[in-house]
Amino acid sequence: MRAFAIVGTLAMYVALAMVGRLVEPVGDLPLLWPAAGFVMGVAYVWGLEFVSVAFVGATLAGWLGGMSVGGAMALGLVNAAEVAFGCLVLRRLGVRPHLERVRDVMALLACGACASAALSATASVGIFLVSGRIHVSGAMEAWRSWATYEATGIMALAPAVLTLGSKRTKNLRVSRVELFAVWALGLTIGGLVVWAPFPALALVMPILMWVALRLGPRGASVSVVVLVFFGGLVAHAGVDLPTIDAARVHVGLVLVASACLSATTLTLGAAVAEIRRAETDRMRIEAEDRAIRERGELREHLLAIVGHDLRGPLSTVAGAARLLLQNEDPSARRLADVIDRATKRMSLLVEDLLDFARTRLSGISLVLENLDLRDVCERLVEEAKVAHPERAIELTARGDLSGYWDAHRVAQMLANLIGNALTHGQEWMRIEVFGEAPFAVVLRVANGGPPIPAEMLDQLFEPFRRGTRASAPGLGLGLYIVREIAVAHGGEVAATSAEGDGTVFNVVLPRDSREEPVSSSEPAGSLPDLATASSPEIVREYESS
Structure with a gap:
């Protein structure tokens, strides 16, 4: 099957080379511009062994065009080098053959078309100079014509072969009537190139835009083939200009304009594919997020x-x-x-x-009442001392500790902090409550235990996070509930851990959150240095924010 594919590609190459000779901008030079783009796309999709087709096909086309065997073989080597260079550069750049990314189209146009065509034109014109087929005075014109036509051929044929040979590219659903109408209109306007090439090419642009938007990269690439060949060949066959130079200029300008429209169409098709892919990804991510939320x-x-x-x-x-x-x-x-x-x-x-x-x-609901935090702390500390007489528990309370809080939730928050300190701390525990500030009070609990690694501090308040001790009781929800209660009151909680004090939990509670109730899932404000500041600094930070 591989051999049949190579033979079929060779036959197609020679046929396209013969078609390319119909548009002859440089006298009797055997231009191979359509064939080069075709075989470059085939070699990129199906393997570099098809580069040999470029060598054999170009040699055969050159010999049929009147070149000597040696000159034809040299032309074949140049054409094969052009195809191999373009394929290797495109693979190095990671170009995907379905051309559904703008970067892939840009790489194909810049490297596959322009760079490869410049390489081929330089080597080919050099061969023709040495063989005497062109004069030095016409070398620059020959180079410009060769490079232009080679780049146009690669731009026209390579995208179509790449997209049609790509397994990923899928045809979009378009009605047959709509497709027939747009192709008929395109061919009609293309026929006008014979009499007024540039206005007609301008009329083709809306059709190409429609094709790119509706059919994506594959439709755009096929439209480019029709545009370049129909515009170039019909313009050459139908224009009756007085001199060969005028005819060359006319056909060359038509093909250059067609190449520019082709580049625009391919880029638009790739951009449309990227937008559709981004929309598909967005919908997929939204569906996954929705499924996660539902679970x-x-x-x-x-x-x-x-x-x-x-x-x-x-x-x-x-x-x-x-x-x-x-x-x-x-x-x-x-x-x-x-x-x-x-x-x-x-x-x-x-x-x-x-x-x-x-x-x-739904968040933690609060029943706010006028409460003295000192009474709550003294009661819970006394209960902890009775339950754990072997532990040294110290309470320090200063300032005005009154405010509007939920008595049950505040007691639950402090009980969870004390329970955590009893479980993970050492023989002593220090509890400090400061009420010097007019708008907030600060509660600090230090357990004197071993320090916690810094990377674990952010995880302390996550649900179902348990301590490192295997015998630690509970479900790992205590500190999570502490944070939610603090946030429900409009406050915040943070933790530090170091030698000496062990792990220290700092809780800031505003004295009155009745005017601006806060959901427990959305913190009211931010305390930039809550984890490292001292208690007075914490209050100042909170009041300033």
Whole structure:
């Protein structure tokens, strides 16, 4: 099959070379401009072994055009080098054959067409000078004509071969009537090139734009083939000019104008393909995001339902345990005490799950009341000392600590911070509350434990993040709930960790958030240096923001 493909490509090459001779801008030079573009596209899509077709075909076309065998072989070598150079440069630049990117079209026009054509024109004109087929005085004109026609041929044939041979490129749905009408109109306007080439080419531009918009790179590339060949060949056959030089100039200008329109059409087709691909990617990403959100909402609804349904059985077990505690049998009371502690831990886990679901679904709701934070802190610290008499827990409270907060949520926030410090800290814990500022109070909890790596600090407040200790209790929602409660009050929380103080949690709470309620999922403001500043500096930062 490969051999048949090579033979068929060779036959097509020779036929296109003969067609190229119909447009003869430099006397009797055997121009191969359509064939070069065709074989370059074939070699890029199906393999560099098709470069040999360029050598054999150009040699045969040159010999049929009246050149000697040696000159024809030299011309074949030049043509093969042109094709190989263009293919290697395009592969180096990563050009995709479907031409659905503007950068691919620009690379094809600049390197595949212009650079390769300049290389071919330079080598070919040199061969013709040595062989005596052209005079030195006409070398520049021959070079310009050769380079122009080679670049036009590559620009016309190569894109069509690339896009038609690309598996990725797909035809868009266009009605046959619409397609027939536009081609008929294009051919009619193309016929006007015979009498008025440049106005007619201007009329072709809207049709090419329609083709690029409707059919993409493939339709644009096929339209370019029709435009270049129809414009060039019809103009050459139909124009009756008094001198050969005038005819050459006329045909050359028509082909140059056609090449410019072709470049515009190919670029527009690639731009349209990029826009469509970007729109497809956007829709795909939106669909994936929507699916992720739906899965997240389903999970959060499930957690809320499970947490709510667990409350009833836990209340029953807790009530039974309290009744058993009244039993006179010591062993029964001991078992009841174990059951009572276990149900309390389970109740806390269920409440954490419900709070997590609330923050995700609707945010934490607050019941604001006039509250003294000092009373809350003293009560929770006293409870912690009773439960953990072996730990040294120090409380420092200064200034006016009154404000409008949710008493239950603030107590829950401080209890979570104290529980975290008891779990991950050392023998001592320091709790400080500062109320010197008029608009906010600062709560600081230091656990004195080992420092946490800096890269892990940002993850402390994420849900379901547990400490490094395997025996750490809970679901990893405590610090997440702390952050959500602080944000719901219009405040913020951050953590630092270093030797000495261990991990320190800084919470800033505005005294009154009644006028501007804040959703727990959207922080009210930013505290630039909350993680590193001292407590007075934290307050100043907050008030200034």
